[in-house]
Amino acid sequence: MTKIAPTPSHPASTRPDYDVIVIGSGIGGLVTATQLAAKGAKVLVLERYLIPGGSAGYFEREGYCFDVGASMIFGFGTEGTTNLLTRALDAVGMKIETIPDSCQIHYHLPQGLELKVHRDYEQFLGELGDRFPQERQGIRRFYDECWQVFNCLNVMELLSLEELGYLFRVFFQHPLACLGLVKYLPQNVGDIARRYIKDPELLKFIDMECYCWSVVPAAKTPMINAGMVFSDRHYGGINYPKGGVGQIAQKLVEGLEKAGGQIQYKARVSQIILENGRAVGVQLATGEHYYATRIVSNATRWDTFEKLLPSELMPPSEKRWKERYQKSPSFLSLHLGVDASVLAEGTECHHILLEEWEKMEEAEGTIFVSIPTLLDPSLAPAGHHIIHSFTPSWIKDWQNLSTKEYEEKKEAAADRIIDRLEQIFPHLTQAIDYQEVGTARTHRRFLGRDDGTYGPIPRRKLAGLLGMPFNRTAIPGLYCVGDSTFPGQGLNAVAFSGFACAHRVAVDLGY
Numbered sequence: 291m292t293k294i295a296p297t298p299s300h301p302a303s304t305r306p307d308y309d310v311i312v313i314g315s316g317i318g319g320l321v322t323a324t325q326l327a328a329k330g331a332k333v334l335v336l337e338r339y340l341i342p343g344g345s346a347g348y349f350e351r352e353g354y355c356f357d358v359g360a361s362m363i364f365g366f367g368t369e370g371t372t373n374l375l376t377r378a379l380d381a382v383g384m385k386i387e388t389i390p391d392s393c394q395i396h397y398h399l400p401q402g403l404e405l406k407v408h409r410d411y412e413q414f415l416g417e418l419g420d421r422f423p424q425e426r427q428g429i430r431r432f433y434d435e436c437w438q439v440f441n442c443l444n445v446m447e448l449l450s451l452e453e454l455g456y457l458f459r460v461f462f463q464h465p466l467a468c469l470g471l472v473k474y475l476p477q478n479v480g481d482i483a484r485r486y487i488k489d490p491e492l493l494k495f496i497d498m499e500c501y502c503w504s505v506v507p508a509a510k511t512p513m514i515n516a517g518m519v520f521s522d523r524h525y526g527g528i529n530y531p532k533g534g535v536g537q538i539a540q541k542l543v544e545g546l547e548k549a550g551g552q553i554q555y556k557a558r559v560s561q562i563i564l565e566n567g568r569a570v571g572v573q574l575a576t577g578e579h580y581y582a583t584r585i586v587s588n589a590t591r592w593d594t595f596e597k598l599l600p601s602e603l604m605p606p607s608e609k610r611w612k613e614r615y616q617k618s619p620s621f622l623s624l625h626l627g628v629d630a631s632v633l634a635e636g637t638e639c640h641h642i643l644l645e646e647w648e649k650m651e652e653a654e655g656t657i658f659v660s661i662p663t664l665l666d667p668s669l670a671p672a673g674h675h676i677i678h679s680f681t682p683s684w685i686k687d688w689q690n691l692s693t694k695e696y697e698e699k700k701e702a703a704a705d706r707i708i709d710r711l712e713q714i715f716p717h718l719t720q721a722i723d724y725q726e727v728g729t730a731r732t733h734r735r736f737l738g739r740d741d742g743t744y745g746p747i748p749r750r751k752l753a754g755l756l757g758m759p760f761n762r763t764a765i766p767g768l769y770c771v772g773d774s775t776f777p778g779q780g781l782n783a784v785a786f787s788g789f790a791c792a793h794r795v796a797v798d799l800g801y
């Protein structure tokens with residue numbers, strides 16, 4: 291059981307060191323911090339690891355620069371309001387050169403279903419319609435409806451839905467868009483897809499279209515998120531940051547410091563300090579205390595409310611949230627450096643591989659593949675590529691093993707993935723130059739995420755996004771940001787959460 295930190299020698303509320311302390315430097319935390327620093331707030335980010343970024347971090351081995359996780363990046367467009375990564379960097383005077391990807395995903399699905407999601411919307415719909423000619427009209431009507439959601443989002447400034455002044459303003463500026471969003475907020479993709487599409491195989495494809503970023507099938511995937519993903523890939527497009535995904539966090543930190551904010555690495559917060567029930571500061575694992583008027587946690591909700599705070603103080607709203615949402619699995623990640631000759635001419639950057647529909651959600655069912663060096667060759671030694679593959683995996687399968695058993699199990703799992711990848715990259719085994727495996731334990735250890743989870747997923751079919759909490763919590767002075775908050779996982783989504791959190795905190799601080 292976590293103990294409550296001792297009452298500080300001076301009442302924190304009278305002498306806070308900072309306006310805001312952000313626990314964690316994931317993209318959600320950094321967007322919050324940079325937005326607040328840009329408004330003039332005194333901000334401190336405390337990061338337990340050596341570099342910023344969390345799941346959007348990187349690591350270097352033998353001349354390869356591997357993305358830890360994310361590499362299919364939304365939010366780097368130049369038009370509209372949903373290009374949140376571009377806007378977050380811009381707010382602190384930063385910019386990243388990006389490389390456009392002409393294809394979001396090349397799917398390799400059961401019964402030889404090979405499909406590409408081209409950046410060009412008509413090309414995508416055309417090829418999907420060729421494969422399911424009887425559903426051509428339904429396909430268009432379904433994806434066009436996703437555009438309706440996106441078009442509503444893409445006209446308004448995306449800030450805190452917990453701030454009444456903003457809600458009134460945005461409603462008067464864009465009444466139809468707001469009504470559109472209210473309509474879609476409680477809806478899931480599956481219900482809308484079934485309105486237009488009857489073919490069971492095509493409905494399975496829609497499930498996979500959702501699963502590959504929401505890790506749940508269409509029936510449980512909120513329509514708001516799908517509207518963003520299924521449309522923005524053809525609008526702002528998928529754009530890879532030159533120098534690797536790690537650049538996003540590095541540049542945000544550079545911008546944070548330029549704006550007067552601070553970040554400390556190797557600074558693991560072990561407790562959130564409460565004074566009369568209010569969050570007033572944090573205690574590091576090393577024992578130091580820092581105080582602020584507002585505390586923002588970028589750790590997952592499980593880490594925040596079960597580890598950083600005493601579990602017996604868990605607010606009823608958090609208990610209710612846990613009844614609705616559960617931890618998604620983690621991933622088994624295989625990072626390969628390979629000889630470039632193994633990739634055929636025209637190979638796409640992102641692939642999804644599944645041999646049996648029934649296994650889509652199972653451990654080691656769906657395999658996700660990213661080859662970022664097809665877009666930015668500087669991430670690997672000359673003549674080589676990075677192939678990052680990952681597949682769902684639960685922590686329970688990696689616990690209670692001796693070191694030898696753990697290593698052997700990792701090796702065996704890597705072999706199984708490589709065998710399957712041979713279907714799309716023949717002779718892969720012979721081309722491997724470097725290999726590293728990460729398990730759920732690795733994700734837990736290096737990303738500080740409970741059980742290494744990818745994030746919250748609904749336990750059952752819920753009313754769209756209505757159940758996802760915003761940034762304020764039931765504990766006064768404490769906010770959450772990142773993928774445990776509205777609107778969920780993905781870099782652009784957590785950037786949205788960061789904008790919203792900073793907005794809410796800024797209003798509460800009187801900015």
Ligand SMILES: Cc1cc2nc3c(=O)[nH]c(=O)nc-3n(C[C@H](O)[C@H](O)[C@H](O)COP(=O)(O)OP(=O)(O)OC[C@H]3O[C@@H](n4cnc5c(N)ncnc54)[C@H](O)[C@@H]3O)c2cc1C
Pocket residue numbers: 313314315316317318319336337338339342343344345346358359360361362363364557558559560588589590593621623680736737738739744745771772773774778779780781782784
């Ligand atoms: C394998 C994989 C592939 C993915 N692929 C994509 C993709 O292609 N596209 C996409 O958009 N998204 C992708 N995602 C999802 C995306 O990376 C995440 O949703 C997003 O990065 C989460 O950001 P966050 O701000 O919520 O938190 P995190 O990235 O989890 O960052 C939280 C930070 O807080 C720190 N922290 C935690 N606890 C403490 C503490 N007590 N004290 C101090 N610091 C602490 C952690 O070290 C970490 O740096 C992928 C994720 C994974 C794992």
